[in-house]
Amino acid sequence: MRQLETHIKTIARENGAALVGLASRKLLSDAPPSGDPGYLLPSAQSVISFAIPYDQRALGEFFSKTNWRSYNLDKKENTRLLYVISDNLVAFLKSEGFDALTVDINNNYRPEPGAQDVSEVVAMNPDFSHRYGAVAAGLGRLGWSGNVMTPQYGSAILLGTVLTSAKLNSNPIIEDNPCDGCKMCVASCPVEMIHKKESVKINIAGITEEIARKRTNNCCWIGCDGYHSLSPNRKWTNWSPYRVDTPFPEKDTDVDELCTRLRKADPDANPEELNVYTNYRESFFDPDYLFFSVCAHCANVCWPNREDRIENRKLLANSGIVVLRANGNRSVVQEQSNIVEMDTPFNIKVALLRKEYEAALRGEIEIENDRALTLKDRMALKRLKQLCQQNR
Ligand code: B12
Ligand code: SF4
Ligand code: SF4
Structure with missing residues (x-):
């Protein structure tokens, strides 16, 4: 060569x-x-x-x-x-x-x-x-x-x-794909x-x-x-x-x-x-x-x-379904029935853990939106926080 x-x-x-x-x-x-x-x-x-x-x-x-x-x-x-x-x-x-x-x-x-x-x-x-x-x-x-x-x-x-x-x-080109x-x-x-x-x-x-x-x-x-x-x-x-x-x-x-x-x-x-x-x-x-x-x-x-x-x-x-957690993390659940879909300000729905969403509706959960990884996550959790505060 x-x-x-x-x-x-x-x-x-x-x-x-x-x-x-x-x-x-x-x-x-x-x-x-x-x-x-x-x-x-x-x-x-x-x-x-x-x-x-x-x-x-x-x-x-x-x-x-x-x-x-x-x-x-x-x-x-x-x-x-x-x-x-x-x-x-x-x-x-x-x-x-x-x-x-x-x-x-x-x-x-x-x-x-x-x-x-x-x-x-x-x-x-x-x-x-x-x-x-x-x-x-x-x-x-x-x-x-x-x-x-x-x-x-x-x-x-x-x-x-x-x-x-x-x-x-x-x-040379690789002959066998x-x-x-x-x-x-x-x-x-x-x-x-x-x-x-x-x-x-x-x-x-x-x-x-x-x-x-x-x-x-x-x-x-x-x-x-x-x-x-x-x-x-x-x-x-x-x-x-x-x-x-x-x-x-x-x-x-x-x-x-x-x-x-x-x-x-x-x-x-x-x-x-x-x-x-x-x-x-x-x-x-x-x-x-x-x-x-x-x-x-x-x-x-x-x-x-x-x-x-x-x-x-x-x-x-077998890896499950990703949800956004109230603590700002993304984690995984296996069953769709444990999930709630919430509207976001950017035209898509976000999957949340049902028990955390229901706790937010009762005003009983801390939501750490500032710790979330992406802007979308932060904005989605801010909406959940507002729901939670309205119900306190
Ligand atoms: C545009 C693009 C995308 C677009 C469009 C994909 C596509 N098929 O072109 C989207 C956003 C969908 C995309 C997705 C993905 N991408 Co991409 N993407 C590119 C980019 C910029 C160009 C791709 C390309 O060469 N397209 C042309 C051909 C190959 O695509 P085609 O659909 O098979 O071609 C048809 C038509 O487009 C048409 N055509 C082709 N060229 C032209 C030009 C003109 C002017 C016309 C009129 C028609 C025409 O002819 C073909 C037959 O119909 C490159 C970076 C780069 N500069 O090369 C990375 C690149 C191809 N992407 C990559 C990867 C890994 C992905 C994803 C896995 C996503 C990801 N997160 O990484 C997926 C894979 C989706 C898939 N199965 O193709 C890697 C590919 C690595 C690899 N092993 O091949 C690249 C090379 C980036 C990199 N530097 O490594 N990608
Ligand atoms: S995964 Fe898709 S691209 Fe890879 S060998 Fe199988 S058919 Fe071919
Ligand atoms: S969404 Fe795009 S990158 Fe993901 S598997 Fe499908 S074609 Fe590939």
Whole structure:
């Protein structure tokens, strides 16, 4: 291998990448528009793709709802590392006289006609797709869920990309797609985003990937951002205590409208504050920013061995239902009958422990709204506190 390629891979690995691969711009010429590196860097000739896997123990605790924090800290740390890898690669390539650019790790959407800001997005076409880059660079293949699945770590990875004007030799594409069609990704989604049978085809780097047909992106946004957490059988949730009325509207355009309404009312997505929508990079480097992802199940249950995927899905199905507690915490109950749904000021319902809600109606409970983790939690508990004070 040429010295430049070796050097690039060494920098990526030394800074924390578990997988790294290279692809020429030409290889991506058959991909959908978000596979075009020239959109961000007109002089681009190559793509450097790298991945960091999640800690499987943290994921197990997240699925079984014994601990939400370790996975979120892991994601925060891994995301920062991806930026560090990218920045070091860019600095090295520039020092060698090439153009180079970091593709932001997430939430980097191309402008959309009809969407004034992030609260109105529908298509969410990225300025460059890390997934397409990763397939072309031989890191993995698209699994049924649409996530990149690697032979070594499954889909439970985060991806980063650097674009450069350097002409680099491509790595071979992975010939056998590691996805075996177990559909545990489908069964792990609380909002039924991923179709069990119907598929769409995508060309990348001379191969045709067949992935699930999905509902509108905003269906996932409602689930993944925690506006709706309850599974269709009402027996388990992701790590959010919030819900909307189900079933969701049949028409995708109605789901889009619903999601826009929810985003605009969400105090944690305030366009005036630092958050993952206003500045992804900065929020991950800010030690005080609470990053609290509640889902990503479809990617993270997907480990290389089928038995592990089935086990992960079982952990989820038996993990119970998340409620917001009067002491500001989120905790888990098993029975829907122990839960009361209360309206919130931001257009969604919150699940509370029935006995705490009834104690509030009698004015007999201390409500520690200021100790809650997110603004939504604080505002929801403030409403419960007002109810409690009226009844004292
Ligand atoms: C937009 C986006 C979302 C949107 C839309 C998802 C999507 N399918 O595109 C939403 C909010 C729903 C989302 C959800 C999730 N995401 Co996301 N997301 C992205 C983002 C910014 C781009 C995704 C992308 O490449 N889409 C294009 C393709 C791959 O999507 P597709 O639906 O399969 O493509 C179809 C159409 O969109 C169309 N098309 C594609 N490109 C274009 C461009 C144009 C101009 C047009 C007209 C059409 C078109 O062609 C395809 C065939 O129909 C990337 C970051 C990045 N810059 O790459 C992260 C990223 C893909 N997300 C990621 C993850 C992990 C998730 C979640 C698990 C949530 C989470 N908390 O992490 C879920 C998974 C949902 C799922 N099953 O897909 C990871 C994926 C890791 C992996 N192993 O693959 C990424 C790479 C972030 C990262 N840095 O690691 N995500
Ligand atoms: S969970 Fe199963 S079906 Fe889904 S992407 Fe992974 S291997 Fe494929
Ligand atoms: S991230 Fe969660 S809500 Fe979104 S598609 Fe995956 S499992 Fe469903």
